[in-house]
Amino acid sequence: MIPQSFIQDLLHRVDIVDVIDRHVKLKKAGTNFSACCPFHSEKSPSFTVSPTKQFYHCFGCGAHGTAISFLMEYSGLGFVEAVKDLAQNLGLTVPEERGDQPGNYRSRTHSEEGEDLNAIMLTAAHFYRAALKDAPEAIAYLKKRGLSGDIAKKFGVGYAPEGWQNLERAYPNYQSGALTTVGLVKQNDEGRRYDIFRDRIMFPIVDVKGNVIGFGGRVLETGEPKYLNSPETPLFEKGRELYGLYQARRAIRDAGRAIVVEGYMDVVALAQHGIEYAVATLGTATTPMHVQKLLRQTDEIVYCFDGDNAGRRAAWRALENSLGQLADGKQVRFLFLPQGEDPDSYVRQHGRENFEALLDSAKTLSQFLLDELSSRVDRSTSEGRARLLQEAKPLVKEITAPMLSLMLRKRLAELAGITQQELDAEFQIKSQPSAAPAHRRALPAQRSMMQMVMELATLDPAVAAKVDRASLADGVGVPGIDQNELRALRHLLDLTKNDDKPLNIGEYFRGAEDEALFAAVEAGTLRWQASGLTGAEVEAEFHGAWRQLLDRIRRARGNALLEKRAQQGWSADEQAQFLLLQQQVTTPAAH
Numbered sequence: 116m117i118p119q120s121f122i123q124d125l126l127h128r129v130d131i132v133d134v135i136d137r138h139v140k141l142k143k144a145g146t147n148f149s150a151c152c153p154f155h156s157e158k159s160p161s162f163t164v165s166p167t168k169q170f171y172h173c174f175g176c177g178a179h180g181t182a183i184s185f186l187m188e189y190s191g192l193g194f195v196e197a198v199k200d201l202a203q204n205l206g207l208t209v210p211e212e213r214g215d216q217p218g219n220y221r222s223r224t225h226s227e228e229g230e231d232l233n234a235i236m237l238t239a240a241h242f243y244r245a246a247l248k249d250a251p252e253a254i255a256y257l258k259k260r261g262l263s264g265d266i267a268k269k270f271g272v273g274y275a276p277e278g279w280q281n282l283e284r285a286y287p288n289y290q291s292g293a294l295t296t297v298g299l300v301k302q303n304d305e306g307r308r309y310d311i312f313r314d315r316i317m318f319p320i321v322d323v324k325g326n327v328i329g330f331g332g333r334v335l336e337t338g339e340p341k342y343l344n345s346p347e348t349p350l351f352e353k354g355r356e357l358y359g360l361y362q363a364r365r366a367i368r369d370a371g372r373a374i375v376v377e378g379y380m381d382v383v384a385l386a387q388h389g390i391e392y393a394v395a396t397l398g399t400a401t402t403p404m405h406v407q408k409l410l411r412q413t414d415e416i417v418y419c420f421d422g423d424n425a426g427r428r429a430a431w432r433a434l435e436n437s438l439g440q441l442a443d444g445k446q447v448r449f450l451f452l453p454q455g456e457d458p459d460s461y462v463r464q465h466g467r468e469n470f471e472a473l474l475d476s477a478k479t480l481s482q483f484l485l486d487e488l489s490s491r492v493d494r495s496t497s498e499g500r501a502r503l504l505q506e507a508k509p510l511v512k513e514i515t516a517p518m519l520s521l522m523l524r525k526r527l528a529e530l531a532g533i534t535q536q537e538l539d540a541e542f543q544i545k546s547q548p549s550a551a552p553a554h555r556r557a558l559p560a561q562r563s564m565m566q567m568v569m570e571l572a573t574l575d576p577a578v579a580a581k582v583d584r585a586s587l588a589d590g591v592g593v594p595g596i597d598q599n600e601l602r603a604l605r606h607l608l609d610l611t612k613n614d615d616k617p618l619n620i621g622e623y624f625r626g627a628e629d630e631a632l633f634a635a636v637e638a639g640t641l642r643w644q645a646s647g648l649t650g651a652e653v654e655a656e657f658h659g660a661w662r663q664l665l666d667r668i669r670r671a672r673g674n675a676l677l678e679k680r681a682q683q684g685w686s687a688d689e690q691a692q693f694l695l696l697q698q699q700v701t702t703p704a705a706h
Contacts, residue, residue, distance in 0.1 A: 117209060121209065122183070122622055122623075123623065125198065125202060126182065126183070129205065131164060131169045131185070132166050134201070135164055135171060138185075139189075144163070146165075148164040148166065149163050150164075152176060153189055153368075154178040154412060155173070155175060155176040155410070155411070155413065157444070161173055161174040165640075165641060168573075168619075168640060169181060170637055171184075172638045175442075176411050177411065177638075179634045180634075183197045183622060184197075184622075186200060187323065187324065188364070194324040224349070230291065232296065232348075233327070233350065235297055235299070236329070237327050238286065240271055240317075240319045241285075242273075242281075242282065242285040243273025243274055243312075243317040245273075246273060246274045246276050247272065250274045253274040256336070257316065260384065260459070261384065262387055266383060267383075270319070270383050270386070271319040271321075271327075272318060273316075274316060275310065276313070276314065278310075278313065279309040279310060280309060282300065295308075296349065297349075298311060298345040298346040299312070312330060315333055315334055317331075318358065318379040320344075320345065320351065320397065321361040322361065323360070328348075329345030329350065329351035329397075331379050332344075333379065342379070353396075354404055354405070355404045355405075357375075357394040357395065357405055357408060358382055359393060360412075362386070363391055367412045368412065368413065370413075371413060372415035372417055372474075373392055373413050373416050373417070374390070374394070374418075374474065375393075375396065375401060375405075375417070376395050377395060377396065377429070377457070378395055378457070379395055380459050381419075381458040381459045382395045384463060385462055385470075388462045388463070388466065390462065390470065393458070400433070401429075401436050405436075406437045410441075410445055414444060415445070415447075416448070417477050418433045418448070418450065419458055419474075420449070420450070420452070422451040422452055427451070427487075430483070433447075434449070434483060434484060435510070438480075438514050441480070441516045443516045443517060445516070446479065446480070447480040448480065449479075449483045450476075450477035452473070458470070481519070481523050485523075485526060488503055488506050489503065489530065494530060500530070500531045500532060503531055504527065507527055508542050511527070512542060520544075524539060524544070563600060564663055564664045565600040565601065565604050566600065566635065568604060568657070570639035570642075571643065571660060573607070573637065574640045574657075575650070576611040578653075578657050579608060580608075580611045580612045584605060584609070584612070586665050587605050587668065589665075589669060589696070590672065593675050596667075596668060596671050599629070599632070602629075603633065606629075607633075620633045620636065673696045676689055676696075
């Protein structure tokens with residue numbers, strides 16, 4: 116573990132503008148710097164770098180982070196590598212400490228006994244890799260599938276030997292509960308422990324930091340299940356991870372698109388033939404989180420499925436989960452391979468050029484959606500056209516990209532033989548008002564009051580440090596108060612009080628439960644900066660938001676007490692609490 120104090124000190128010393136400017140040419144834009152985003156294609160700059168807050172944010176694709184995040188995302192470095200790279204440039208030595216030290220938020224990567232789960236998975240990866248060298252049948256199988264030693268090394272391919280307790284050779288304490296926690300070992304009803312993966316080609320699953328978080332095991336020839344994936348663990352959540360994304364990020368940016376396939380061998384085989392921008396889902400359907408991750412990397416996703424019924428069902432599920440993630444300028448397409456072919460077999464038989472020619476001819480999302488829905492009805496009848504609209508309605512309403520939605524509705528109206536206005540009325544879609552003129556002090560978009568307080572507290576920690584954070588305790592466990600946001604706000608205010616330096620909250624909460632929330636909070640501070648408020652106005656905004664928040668909390672607690680009185684009655688103490696809350700709501704608290 117790298118101490119959190121060192122990470123924060125490193126980010127105070129490093130100049131994020133210099134770090135990013137080495138790779139992406141930045142231009143001064145007021146107090147910040149801007150550029151076209153390096154993580155997605157765009158014509159006008161939406162990528163902003165804040166030298167005062169030491170983070171970047173793209174208002175187009177949502178990419179967000181620190182100098183550490185940038186090196187990880189842009190250069191493909193692991194977390195430790197990125198920290199060491201920055202430290203080396205500053206002449207600093209990176210210290211280490213145990214993962215159970217107070218203040219470390221990465222507890223999910225350690226067992227209750229303090230064992231490093233990432234280190235356990237890395238040991239397994241090394242063991243399987245070494246075992247492959249002594250497994251001629253496994254090597255022969257990989258060669259038969261056309262894989263070279265170099266490509267196997269790039270993906271860390273290994274082999275889990277036959278036998279029930281081979282991992283006992285890799286771990287001195289084979290009885291450790293951490294081995295079951297990470298999904299390497301199981302224990303039967305009689306208490307006997309055994310390896311989960313046996314006689315399988317092993318594909319390490321790696322997260323964006325380069326950590327091994329799980330494995331996929333494939334049988335050598337025949338057997339069931341054909342693919343066996345790690346179970347859900349503290350490190351590994353199938354619906355969030357994509358096999359091969361860590362290795363493919365640079366190629367995805369260079370190619371301008373990502374291919375989503377169904378199997379590990381497909382990813383590795385395509386990479387073997389020079390198509391290095393493929394990833395695979397992990398034994399689950401494509402999820403909205405998968406789509407979000409990929410659209411952060413590129414403007415085009417091509418789903419590549421078998422042409423059978425199962426492939427088309429998988430494609431339809433991918434379509435449904437992509438609709439709400441799309442933005443205008445982003446594109447999702449669908450490629451169905453000839454019957455009996457998969458990406459692995461097709462590229463080996465027909466080569467890279469032919470495979471990429473198929474990619475170029477893949478159906479757009481709107482084509483696939485309209486073709487699929489039209490195939491289910493008889494459009495020559497009024498009833499069939501009515502059913503077409505009925506099935507299309509919930510799908511169209513999922514689309515958040517305005518222009519794509521408009522074009523799709525126009526085409527649907529043509530197919531149904533009605534006007535677009537009639538279709539919009541039936542779908543209950545209101546016409547978008549024309550954009551209002553920009554104002555110098557356009558304030559941030561509507562967000563929760565708690566998130567607004569967090570944004571302003573991050574913008575001016577000195578002001579936030581003076582408020583009575585104990586008042587927030589009234590909201591704990593109260594219905595109607597977002598407990599996740601409340602917990603995050605209390606934690607943030609504690610940090611502003613106890614830390615004598617500005618805190619980079621995005622990096623502090625990397626990998627934590629509230630990581631996404633605090634990234635959104637940091638991005639919100641850029642909007643407040645752009646509003647042109649002075650320091651005194653920021654302070655006034657904070658106190659106003661703080662008073663409103665306390666009023667909401669006190670009203671919610673008062674309502675909870677009233678409900679309790681109606682159901683169970685009140686104690687004298689609860690009655691006194693209610694009267695005090697009423698007085699506090701009507702009389703703004705002093706600051």
